[in-house]
Amino acid sequence: MNLLSPPGTKLALMGNEAIARGAIEAGVKVVTGYPGTPSSEVIMTLHKFSKTLNIYVEWAINERVAFEVAYGASLTGLRAMVTMKAPGLNVASDPIISAAYSGTTGGLVILVADDPGPHTTQTEQDSRWYAKLAKLPMISPSSPQEAKEFTKLAFSISEELELPIFLRTSTRVNHSIGEVLLGEVETLSRFPLFRRNQQRFVRAGMAWNLERHVWLNNQLKKVEEVVGKYYLNKVYGDGKLCVVTEGAAFNYVYEVIKEHEVKAKIIKLGLLYPFPSKFLSKILPECDEVLIVEELDPYLEENIKNTLFDLGLKIKVYGKTTNHIPLEGELNTRIVKKALGLPVESPGKHVHVHPRPPPLCPGCPHRFTFVALKTAIFRSGLKLSEVPIIGDIGCSALSVYQPINMLWTEHSMGASVSMAMGLKIAEYDKPVVAVIGDSTFFHAGIQSLIEAVNKRVDLLILILDNNVVAMTGHQSTPAWDKSETGRILKPVLIEDIVRAIGPDELVIVDPYNLDETTRIMEELLLKPGVKVVIARHACALLEKRLGKPLKTYTVVDERCKGCKSCLISTGCPALYIEGGKAKIITEDCNGCGLCSKFCAYEAIRLLEVSG
């Protein structure tokens, strides 16, 4: 797959790769964002072409910083894009809402990926409401091909309206592979230029803000006409039943209606905000009934009802509010069939198999940290049920599963330290531990630490530093000295930040030294003040990928008594029990040796060192 193939080439592309190609075709110059499934592959794909195409493609510390960087770049007239998952938009919302008043000059595309299901997100947030809140146009593709087209068009639409634009996707578009026909790459020879215009760009003048609000509302009135040129809204088939849909849901609707030869008109909306009422006012009067098939909230439904009211039409509307479409979870053809009153296939027999939730990886340094913490809690004479472990977003949250089973909360980026602090402010009388990963600390944990230090609470804070954004597929952090595109960076070290903030204690430890880590935690757990432990060891998968010499362990069959102690203590996925004996999957073992420490029969031995 060569993303730079000439126009007319048909490639199998994942939605996110198609978006990357769309941005290339639009001549984008600055791309930034924060990793978040299912949005991350856009930037990861573009990294490879940064040098050849002279595009700045780098991760930012968080979504709001990313947006502001992209926004600043777009004000020079260059084209810029920023990518994030839905909760990231919450973080970026403050500057985005202000940017609507100032507008942009170069095309500025905000990619936000929603996650109906949810598959990898804390909530089923519907980011379509943000378009309405921020008063910015939003478009939404249904397939990888459209993902490419819409991305490219988004830049032109943004420039024509002088407004940032949301490109809103969902998991089944971002992470779906489909055939994509490549288009022409625009060659824009633009020079960065920023003209001073205080009325427009300074949001401190209230009279100016009122003026800009009028301007913004005027721009929004033009959106339907501007977007109309590109035919993003489409109609398929004919019939008195009208099915209104958008995004991934369109695919289910189209297939069901085609397969069952339902006499219906499919109205597929590509423009979600402002709601295309002009377009719909021509179609809706021909409908006897309207079924709305959409994922997440009844956003279309609300707007369709408003439109019908304005048109004076009394047409029955079916959708989420009539329970024809569920309010939670993602859609599929089965749900669409049911909503249309069609028969559904009966699935084969479902056999119950024990679940396999994602564990910490073999050799994960976090496993050591949690084992040490558990031991330290026991040794301090405390119970696991009385020491809240306030967790954070990232791999460390996988410690919630058996048998590590440590986490009490996982909330939102950076919330661990401040929520733990809240417990202490409320005078919770047992020790409280906050656990946060390195990238999450950079993203949103720094302010929380300042708050905790400044307010003088008693808190043990563990920063689990594996030197990478691991959960989302190994992206860079501000501690790196080189970006993914090979640019030299100045590393910002966590210990320097922590030291500057000034907690009562700061210890850096390698969790692979289990005894030392346990001793330190035991020592700090009951001490007063803010105590920070940086547990530093590189992500085991990253080390393996980088070709670090590897050790592998094996179980000596004759010695193994099948006590499962190795498994219960670690939950390492390279270990399993078969025929009453422990086994190690050689190619998965990352040689950390943790399991061997828990075998009383010395059955787990070092097998080989390779690499």
Added chain:
Amino acid sequence: MKPLNILIASVGGQGGLTLARVLATSAVLQGLSVRTSESLGMAQRYGSVVGYIRIGEEIYSPIFEPGEADYLLGLELNETLRNLHYVKPSGKIIVADEYRPSYEMSMASPNITRNEVISEMLSINPNLLVIPARKIALKLGNPRALNMVILGVFVGLSGIPRIEYVEKAISEILTGISAEISVVAFREGLKFVTKNSLNL
């Protein structure tokens, strides 16, 4: 051509998604329409992973429902059993003889054995082939090529996509040594079908 629905059941890290990618790419090289999707869970590795692939003339939906799979390709026995309800009554199952119980499966006592998983599957759907894929891959020096052995068996049995496109897709998606081993493993899968005159 009616859309062909293929489900890949695996443990994260076994290469189920690479397998999906190779199938999708080779189908597009052959001029077909394709959609894939995945249920990845929250982590990238070691959890249950399901990949959906749909190949046909004009495909829209990237997923399909239980009872709609023409083929279930299993890279691990327990994961294949878990997803058996996806298979149509006329559907077929190709599964690697790979047994990796999860933590909870290992802790369950008695824990279900390799042979029990296989016989349970056979009792539900006899259109099942168990392939010694790990052994074949190990002979090539890399147990991770197990996914490509299963791909070879699938292509050998179904004739979809055409062999030359699959090999081209492998070398486009993978690089260097892993591409070489993958092509060889794929061919070993094909050979396994002819050598044992398999049909399903």
